[in-house]
Amino acid sequence: MELMQPLDAAFLLAESREHPMHVGALMLFEPPADAGPEYVRGVYERMVADVNYHPTYLKRPVSPIGNVSTWAWAQDDEIDVEYHIRRVAMPSPGRIRELLSVVSRWHGTLLDRHRPLWEAHIIEGLADGRFAVYMKVHHALMDGVSALRHLERRMSTDPNADDCPAFWARRDAPARTAARKSPVSPLRAVLDGGAKVASGLAELVPDAVRIGQKAIGDKDLVLPGTAPKTMLNVPIGGARRFAAQSWEIKRINAVRDAAGVSVNDVVLAMCAGALRIYLAEHDGLPDRSLNAFVPISTRAADKDEALGNAVGVILCRLGTEIADPKERLAVISASMNSGKDLYRSVGPISGLAWTLAALSPMLAAPVPGALSIAPQSFNVIVSNVPGPRQPMYWNGAKLTGMYPVSVVAEGQALNITLTNNDENLDFGLIGCRRSVPHLQHILTHLETALQELEAAYA
The missing domain is CATH 3.30.559.30 (Nonribosomal peptide synthetase, condensation domain)
Structure with a gap:
């Protein structure tokens, strides 16, 4: 169990049905020149198969002491892949206008607090031949700077690189079977956090x-x-x-x-x-x-x-x-x-x-x-x-937006x-x-x- 930082907890506290507190990004990609009609399906299957999740994408909020408030993180061992990662097709005629309309609706819906707080949508059917990825992550997990930097580091400047991980995966890190840290008790987490705050009061x-x-x-x-x-x-x-x-x-x-x-x-x-x-x-x-x-x-x-x-x-x-x-x-x-x-x-x-x-x-x-x-x-x-x-690429697909x-x-x-x-x-x-x-x-x-x-x- 991990104690939340005060600012992280504030984003969960401020959230309501009318006020979702997640940040997101809409990324547009141009497929490689040799991409076939099943290319986006292959992108989706490759992303789903990458189970080496970054620890942040396994966190969910918990209330260690009854239901007083949500101020700690629990770490799940696995996720429901089909819930978090979704493949969708745009309705005809597949213009950017329709894409923005769909993203508008997705961004207005709350993330499920019983699961790690993120979703990804792999989107095909755009009229200009591109595909899109829309991701949203709760602001309690990361701010806009860290979120976009995290996405960027899952891509490459090399158009021929074929080793880019999924956007929610570790990059150049040990596999999921690596040893985990020992769990921290709620009391220990509170004491450690309080000591950090006290050190700055002077x-x-x-x-x-x-x-x-x-x-x-x-x-x-x-x-x-x-x-x-x-x-x-x-x-x-x-x-x-x-x-x-x-x-x-x-x-x-x-x-x-x-x-x-x-x-x-x-x-x-x-x-x-x-x-x-x-x-x-x-x-x-x-x-x-x-x-x-x-x-x-x-x-x-x-x-x-x-x-x-x-x-x-x-x-x-x-x-x-x-x-x-x-x-x-x-x-x-x-x-x-x-x-x-x-x-x-x-x-x-x-x-x-x-x-x-x-x-x-x-x-x-x-x-x-x-x-x-x-x-x-x-x-x-x-x-x-x-x-x-x-210019940035994800396994040969060029990031255009x-x-x-x-x-x-x-x-x-x-x-x-x-x-x-x-x-x-x-x-x-x-x-x-x-x-x-x-x-x-x-x-x-x-x-x-x-x-x-x-x-x-x-």
Whole structure:
């Protein structure tokens, strides 16, 4: 038995029927030139046969002390393969539109807590000859960064490689027959976890002073509870709508170089411009700037292979009340730099406390009446997850799209997540089907916002 980390347990605690807390990815693959009509069936059978599961994919949540709460992991010895790994065919005509519609429905359904918290769908029947893999894994098991990194490491840069494991399998690890660690008692797990927390408490007072000084003296630092309420910050239902599109990274890099900012700053400016247009279309653009929740990885370099959650948050001012794209980008860049400075100046316990403070309005939103009276910390989630920067292959099949499918929550009806994929940035937008009408229009507005930035820096 393994004690959950507090942030991991929070994702299970926050979950309900209307608020699934899993992350996912939709990967599109181009089969090898010599692939026959039974190729995808062979892909499915090869994946099912790979039973050398990574330990994370054998974990399920348990409540060691009655049903007080779920705060520990049990490790299963095996899984129901046909439940977790599914082969499906797209209905005719097999366009990407139908694929995104199906993924929207799958992403709105809960994972079974009596089993390890993941599913994979191997999808054939696309009109353009490609096949797809949609995977979802509970956020309690891994964050978006570790999830996409885990998937990437099951692929190869060699188009002729034929030794890539299934996406849920170990890579270059001992077989399942290797000796397991001795089980840890619930009491021992609690004591060990408590010791780790206690060792970091000494940093809280000096860090609190630093945060207070920065909050007073830094006008670019966005504080929790300072976001306006918008049409995106409303109660949500359980149904989802997913939209996806790719942009050439060389276009974003050209704006980055001309403006002297980061790629992520340009991406946030694209999102800010798109939301400004979208909200204005719906008579919902506030006079004050929207704030974005921008997750950052807090995982140490020597823990690069680790799964689980190691994430902090920067609250970024998007400048959506500003018409000029150059001025808006400058506001975004200054806000992000201020947030990064804050994290560099405090320890991990204080960083977690800041993250929980930023998240507190969202965590309180399910409480009846809280959403209408609690101040908002952010209006939208925008996450840029590192991905492969060169062509990737899975046993000869070329990865042509890697679209993140993330989380929305009560009071946070829209999430924009993107990742690198060779020469592109692949954007995945997920929203509440009821609360975010015509979500796919935001893709058009992202292109418009990028064109405005390109023109401003031409």
